[in-house]
Amino acid sequence: MSLMSSFGVITKNFKLKPQQYIIDNLAFRLHYKATVLFFLVGTILVTSRQYIGEHIRCIADKGVPEHVMNTFCFFTTTFTVPYVNESKQDLEKITLQIKNLDAKLLDSGNLAHPGVGPYDFSEPIKRHAYYQWVPFVLFGQGLMFYLTHLLWKKMEGGRLRYLVDGLRYAAFSLDEKQLQVDKDSKIPSKSDKEQKIQEIRNIFLQGIYINRSWSMKLILCEIANLLHVVLQIYITNAFLSGNFNNLGVDVWRNGLESSVDVLDEVFPKITKCTFHKYGPSGSIQLHDAMCVMALNIINDKIYTALWFWFVFLFAFSALALLWRLATIVLHARSSSFNKMVFASSCPGRLNPWNRFMVSKHCNYSDWLFLVYLAKNLDPMVFREIFQGIAEDLEEKKSMKTPLINSEELVSLS
Incomplete structure (x- = not known):
């Protein structure tokens, strides 16, 4: 399927033609047109699979079919681990924790993916559920x-x-x-x-x-x-759990200074997912999965561009x-x-x-x-x-x- 076919609805029903009767100014038109x-x-980009493939792909053991794990993790929530333990063997050192977005760990090869690592249920985790609602919002x-x-x-x-x-x-x-x-x-x-x-x-x-x-x-x-515009900034910031207000500033400052992409904290590309099911004897079995969030490749670019657009739109409207x-x-x-x-x-x-x-x-x-x-x-x-x-x-x-x-x-x- 071609690119133009994906945007056929827009090109057919949202034609950028000269306005027949001008009743407002350029700033006004930036709001309801641009x-x-x-x-x-x-909306079309985040709902189109032809550019990014499946929105989520999870790697797990054979105890759960792949399509079941993919569906489960997409419609529930995936998560990242804010902190990983330096030592799992010495129980007295469990309290010594290192941030999992440390660039030194990533560069040294001691951290496979930002936000993904071993954890137990007593540790805090950061859940990511917004991606289900992005096209609707x-x-x-x-x-x-x-x-x-x-x-x-x-x-x-x-x-x-x-x-x-x-x-x-x-x-x-x-x-x-x-x-x-x-x-x-x-x-x-x-x-x-x-x-x-x-x-x-x-x-x-x-x-x-x-x-x-x-x-x-x-x-x-x-x-x-x-x-x-102020209301929309508030709505977007609340939707992204308070991570939107400084998004553009963080990208501008830290984008070239760190091996860890600052957007990986808000829009992680690799997340974790846990599936529980009953075993043959009735005990609960835990299946750990690592999920590739292909959808966030589009989401981080949309919301970064949206941050800069909101700043421009606010300034121009003022x-x-x-x-x-x-x-x-x-x-x-x-x-x-x-x-x-x-x-x-x-x-x-x-x-x-x-x-x-x-x-x-x-x-x-x-x-x-x-x-x-x-x-x-x-x-x-x-x-x-x-x-x-x-x-x-x-x-x-x-x-x-x-x-x-x-x-x-x-x-x-």
């Missing part, structure tokens, strides 16, 4: 990262889509007749374009369709994204919130800031007076809605809408006190 894709790929975490997108999509209510529909190709409206581009797209006629632009101007001026809570809901969802704070503070105070924000949305230079009218006499929700409207429209069409809104605002305020003095007008240019 992160969800990461978890889906991880990864898939569930992926779904959780999609929830804030669904929440914001519900809150946004399709406002941007309603206004943008019919204007996707409005820049090409040169005829009095409507032209069909494909099944779902068309070039509106000149009259239809002018009517739609006037409708947007009226809606914007009346302030009915765009209310102040629109921006507040978006900001709350962005804050929820940041908090959700910077996005700082940018949002900057837009709240500067949108109505800085002409240069507005010039920078709308520079990529309009060809050429917006009229300084129009920028002033929009920034001074629009609340933050209106201003932010214009920013997202610019992301969804052709620059020429948006320029026409922006100019019309500025004219409407100027007309609305014309009967009140003067809007700007001569010194401010000079500063706008």
Whole structure:
């Protein structure tokens, strides 16, 4: 079976194509697109046997069939021995114990595999049961990262889509007749374009369709994204028994300094398993097994990459919130800031007076809605809408006190 066939579900149902209607920013999309894709790929990898073979293979005596031992050890728990006794012959020295992840022991050949060695039932052991649940937890975490997108999509209510529909190709409206581009797209006629632009101007001026809570809901969802990353770090750390928080730091510091892979303590490749059964006379027989955990070859890479991704996602989401704070503070105070924000949305230079009218006499929700409207429209069409809104605002305020003095007008240019 080929690689593409394993990821057929993703390539068929999770296509990375341009978003038809942009209602959020890059940081938001990293949560519900890139992160969800990461978890889906991880889920497929840990459930696919064609790359790693059987998830677990155990070596035991002939008293238990191999397939029985493999099944038993996978669905119960395997374990490693945190400490091994230096001497099993002298009972007085049993308390003298050496850590089984000592690089010197491994290099000298006195330790076959980290975490595997002789033990008795009085010694502490470290059980590993998480590997049974990895695909379910990864898939569930992926779904959780999609929830804030669904929440914001519900809150946004399709406002941007309603206004943008019919204007996707409005820049090409040169005829009095409507032209069909494909099944779902068309070039509106000149009259239809002018009517739609006037409708947007009226809606914007009346302030009915765009209310102040629109921006507040978006900001709350962005804050929820940041908090959700913290929640996912906590969930993952709890799932890995407290070994996730410092995982990336340990790999970075100790990965090249020791013969013992730091990941072997969290994701052991060789573990122990004990099977008990009744003998012919009714006594309990103990069968000791050493298990090769092929699945952990994938798990350690997934969770190491996930640690670094969570750090990046948290930092990027925090910077996005700082940018949002900057837009709240500067949108109505800085002409240069507005010039920078709308520079990529309009060809050429917006009229300084129009920028002033929009920034001074629009609340933050209106201003932010214009920013997202610019992301969804052709620059020429948006320029026409922006100019019309500025004219409407100027007309609305014309009967009140003067809007700007001569010194401010000079500063706008």
